[in-house]
Amino acid sequence: MIKLNNISKYYENKFIKTFVLRNINLEINEGEFISVMGPSGAGKSTLLYIIGMLDTASEGEYYFYDEPVHKMKEKKLTELHKSHIGFVFQQYHLIDELTVLENLETPLLYQKIKTSERKGMVADLLDRFNMVAKKDLFPNQLSGGQQQLVAIARAIITKPKLILADEPTGNLHSGQGKEIMELLKKLNDEGTTIIQVTHSEENAKYGNKIIKLNDGWIEK
Amino acid sequence: MIKNYFKIVIRNITRHKTFTFLNISGLAIGIAVASLIMLYVKFEWEYDKSYPNTDSIYRVIQRQPGNIFMGTDYFGVTQEPLGRTLQLEFPEVNNYVTMSSWKDVVINIDRKKNYEEDILYATAPNLFNMFSFEFIQGNPENALSQQNTVILSENDAKKFFGNDNPVGKTITVRENETWTVTGVFKSMPANSQFANYGIITSFETYASTLNNREQTFAWGNNSWCTYVQLKNGINPEFTQTKLPYIIKKYVNSATGSKKVREYYLQSLKDTHLYNKANFALNENGDIKIVLVLIAMAFIIITIASINYMNLSTARASLRAREVGVRKVIGANKIQLITQFVSDSIVYSIVAGIFALILDLLFLPSFNQLVGIKFSSTALFQPSFLIGFLVITLLVGLLSGAYPAFVLSNYQPAQVIKGDNAKGKHSALRRILVVTQFAASIALIACTFIILSQMNYIRNKDMGYNRENIIVLPLKDASVVKQLELMKNDLNRHSSIVEVTASSHLPININSSTHVKISGETGEIDVQSYQMYGDYNFLPTFGISIVDGRNFSKSVATDSANAVLINQSLARSLGLKDAVGKTLNINGDKYNVIGIIKDFNMHSLHQKILPLFIRMHEPWLQYLSIKTKSQDLPATIDYIKSVWNRYAEQRAFDYSFLDSDFNSLYKREERFAEIVSYSSGLAIFIACLGLLGLASFIVEQKRKEIGIRKVLGASVSDVVGTLSKQFLKLVFYANIIAVPAAYYFMTNWLQDFAYRINISWWIFVLSGGMALLIALITVSSQTIKAALSNPVKSIRYE
Numbered sequence A: 001m002i003k004l005n006n007i008s009k010y011y012e013n014k015f016i017k018t019f020v021l022r023n024i025n026l027e028i029n030e031g032e033f034i035s036v037m038g039p040s041g042a043g044k045s046t047l048l049y050i051i052g053m054l055d056t057a058s059e060g061e062y063y064f065y066d067e068p069v070h071k072m073k074e075k076k077l078t079e080l081h082k083s084h085i086g087f088v089f090q091q092y093h094l095i096d097e098l099t100v101l102e103n104l105e106t107p108l109l110y111q112k113i114k115t116s117e118r119k120g121m122v123a124d125l126l127d128r129f130n131m132v133a134k135k136d137l138f139p140n141q142l143s144g145g146q147q148q149l150v151a152i153a154r155a156i157i158t159k160p161k162l163i164l165a166d167e168p169t170g171n172l173h174s175g176q177g178k179e180i181m182e183l184l185k186k187l188n189d190e191g192t193t194i195i196q197v198t199h200s201e202e203n204a205k206y207g208n209k210i211i212k213l214n215d216g217w218i219e220k
Numbered sequence B: 001m002i003k004n005y006f007k008i009v010i011r012n013i014t015r016h017k018t019f020t021f022l023n024i025s026g027l028a029i030g031i032a033v034a035s036l037i038m039l040y041v042k043f044e045w046e047y048d049k050s051y052p053n054t055d056s057i058y059r060v061i062q063r064q065p066g067n068i069f070m071g072t073d074y075f076g077v078t079q080e081p082l083g084r085t086l087q088l089e090f091p092e093v094n095n096y097v098t099m100s101s102w103k104d105v106v107i108n109i110d111r112k113k114n115y116e117e118d119i120l121y122a123t124a125p126n127l128f129n130m131f132s133f134e135f136i137q138g139n140p141e142n143a144l145s146q147q148n149t150v151i152l153s154e155n156d157a158k159k160f161f162g163n164d165n166p167v168g169k170t171i172t173v174r175e176n177e178t179w180t181v182t183g184v185f186k187s188m189p190a191n192s193q194f195a196n197y198g199i200i201t202s203f204e205t206y207a208s209t210l211n212n213r214e215q216t217f218a219w220g221n222n223s224w225c226t227y228v229q230l231k232n233g234i235n236p237e238f239t240q241t242k243l244p245y246i247i248k249k250y251v252n253s254a255t256g257s258k259k260v261r262e263y264y265l266q267s268l269k270d271t272h273l274y275n276k277a278n279f280a281l282n283e284n285g286d287i288k289i290v291l292v293l294i295a296m297a298f299i300i301i302t303i304a305s306i307n308y309m310n311l312s313t314a315r316a317s318l319r320a321r322e323v324g325v326r327k328v329i330g331a332n333k334i335q336l337i338t339q340f341v342s343d344s345i346v347y348s349i350v351a352g353i354f355a356l357i358l359d360l361l362f363l364p365s366f367n368q369l370v371g372i373k374f375s376s377t378a379l380f381q382p383s384f385l386i387g388f389l390v391i392t393l394l395v396g397l398l399s400g401a402y403p404a405f406v407l408s409n410y411q412p413a414q415v416i417k418g419d420n421a422k423g424k425h426s427a428l429r430r431i432l433v434v435t436q437f438a439a440s441i442a443l444i445a446c447t448f449i450i451l452s453q454m455n456y457i458r459n460k461d462m463g464y465n466r467e468n469i470i471v472l473p474l475k476d477a478s479v480v481k482q483l484e485l486m487k488n489d490l491n492r493h494s495s496i497v498e499v500t501a502s503s504h505l506p507i508n509i510n511s512s513t514h515v516k517i518s519g520e521t522g523e524i525d526v527q528s529y530q531m532y533g534d535y536n537f538l539p540t541f542g543i544s545i546v547d548g549r550n551f552s553k554s555v556a557t558d559s560a561n562a563v564l565i566n567q568s569l570a571r572s573l574g575l576k577d578a579v580g581k582t583l584n585i586n587g588d589k590y591n592v593i594g595i596i597k598d599f600n601m602h603s604l605h606q607k608i609l610p611l612f613i614r615m616h617e618p619w620l621q622y623l624s625i626k627t628k629s630q631d632l633p634a635t636i637d638y639i640k641s642v643w644n645r646y647a648e649q650r651a652f653d654y655s656f657l658d659s660d661f662n663s664l665y666k667r668e669e670r671f672a673e674i675v676s677y678s679s680g681l682a683i684f685i686a687c688l689g690l691l692g693l694a695s696f697i698v699e700q701k702r703k704e705i706g707i708r709k710v711l712g713a714s715v716s717d718v719v720g721t722l723s724k725q726f727l728k729l730v731f732y733a734n735i736i737a738v739p740a741a742y743y744f745m746t747n748w749l750q751d752f753a754y755r756i757n758i759s760w761w762i763f764v765l766s767g768g769m770a771l772l773i774a775l776i777t778v779s780s781q782t783i784k785a786a787l788s789n790p791v792k793s794i795r796y797e
Ligand SMILES: Nc1ncnc2c1ncn2[C@@H]1O[C@H](COP(=O)(O)OP(=O)(O)OP(=O)(O)O)[C@@H](O)[C@H]1O
Pocket: A011, A018, A020, A038, A039, A040, A041, A042, A043, A044, A045, A046, A047
């Protein structure tokens, strides 16, 4: 599903290159649940953004379903990204001006899904996440765990093949964190490929494989 | 999707009140100004263009090279037989109309009701066919075929006869002619040259009031407007090249004159805004005023849009995260641009609603400014509303495009990580602020220059006295016959110093002819302005005599063949000792009895030109009464009582010479008002934007301000550092504004024969004023921030 060949990422500043990722080679198959670990500043988030097509590598090749992502124009990237990938962040990143229901609806609007179908999908998801009563609240009226639930719901509403989660439980206490991890596990069992970044050994164990990053290198 | 965008905008509008208020009020003023100007421009632009035949109608104007009159040698008047002759000679001339008018004619209905109306007389039925008059009663073909018949506009018919059927009723004109109403036509739109004419009669009826019919209708008399209609597809150039033939065959042979003249066909579409000829049926528009107004609308709209752009991009950093998130969940660039443009469109629509209210409130003042009476229903006509909507949407689109472009370009990987977009685009924001202030300052400088020229005009010694002089138009011959009795009665009052009757007022002498004298080298022929006066003309206006004497009652021949000439005429005739010389004026001999000091007899657009004054009672038109300044109301009452004694039928219309003088500069006055209002609005809107930016930056720098204060900075230090960056911008704006204003104003002043020099202090004043206003605006924000408790702002960051 994902194949990275010699991916590097650096920032150029006054002719000095600062490498964030170096010669990353990685292959991820459909259905896997990967945990990325490593110290702060190791490049974990950067790797996730590159895989999620929100950022581009400085060097190397990236194949997504055998298609060369590194050669694609922005329009194609946006297209691929929006139809296959869901994102979850440590800071939830819900849109403050929109209610829970509207936040869930927004990705479907970008996919130009018909109103009736859209309403149905949102209703299903609210039901599944037990959030029907909260649908008209704004993000700042929810607890952190609830916000992260909405964020995950928003990430999966378009039924992506791949979910990228950057420290999804980083801001939550352990009870809430566990709930989120169970949810991700369940999604993985249903067939969604998941890559998560985490600092917690315990959470890393939900995955079937751990990748350790250190100073931009993958530790073997 | 759009619904989703709108929800966010509405929530933003209510959440960020200052931002919303500043943007909406700026945009509302901009849209209001632009839409009112659109109303005016449309009116002027469509003037005389509503007739089905407009495209094929031409006015014949003539040029008499060198015969400069009121600044031009083009004349809108021609000879009575011309139209007829053109149709006869040239097959491509389909139709012609010859017409002229009487102004302020006394009309009686049923011997009782009194009106003063303008009457048009024209070749009927040609007039009705060419300009497509719609008849409600009677018919165009024969309505005016009988003598002493008249047709009325719907409005005048109602005014004169109420709901009675006007056809068959009579109106009495000048108390001695009775004309029968034979038709009623649909009133012409306000932007038609016929709008003022509610009474139309035929040439034949007009001719019956003349006792010198032959002469009036001859090739020698230039006092008629001639319009021709060409067959479809005829190029007017084609006909125009044949016009010299007409001059040779008819004009020159009939008059025996070899005067050079040229005829031109001026398209009806150009006669209102591009008129360059003397004499027309109506006051003409002015393309310059139209263009200046369009420019002002553009400047004000731009300044308001810049506010939106600046405030939106400044706040963009606050929305950066939202953009990132939307991109992550699948938004593409187009969708984001659509979102932010619909944002600004919502703002502009809300602003549009307020603009419409502003339009309604300020329509009366606007009417006064442009001199047209638009009714408030004009604001609800579909054509206006469509234009209004277009302006509103365009403003939304223009102000939203740039912020949308900036926002949609944010890279999600950057903004989501918390990288702030702060500081970016601030260079462009600065440039835009400089632009706003440069335009505002230039307008302020122009205002000062225009006002000081107007002030110069008002205070310049014109060479005659115009204070405390009351002017009464003598209306018609029957009043002139009573003149001596009236003068006697008036002179009896202790507050009346001097009374004189004259054909013109010294503020505007607009009649001219040729003066000849035989000198050693042959005959000298000078074109000179002329007027008629009486014994008291010079003393009343305080015009001094440099040589010779005034008209005198004790010299019996004065009233027949004495002439006073001004210094310019004496000079033009090459006379050193003019007194006692004999001049030939239109074939009659006149003795020069005195030389009067040159005075400005026109607006200051023109230099002083030759003038002579004769005495001839039938041509007197104005009574000028010099009064003492105290107890004016009682004096006016007395004048009224005298007027009513001798001219009871005529309305008592008086004016002050001083205000008549000011009305010579109506155009300039209007121009001055337009520019000064625009500069006021421009600086106001620019300051709204500055206020927004200042409050935003202060908000952003809360923490920095707190730290500085903890480190020991005083309030004035903080205000100084914060305000300096804004004032620097206003200073740069000055550097751009000065040459721009200087350039435009030097151009404008070229039109005056007498003008001020643009002095440097005007620019110091306008720049200083803008700087002061900007300082006050910015300080309101910076001082507040500097005074706040530093601990608070540090802790809550
Ligand atoms: N725009 C940039 N310019 C220069 N360096 C950058 C830029 N963005 C990120 N970096 C650097 O890239 C490195 C990797 O950042 P990244 O966010 O991927 O780390 P991380 O492993 O996710 O760390 P954490 O666990 O703290 O989230 C950091 O050292 C950071 O300083």
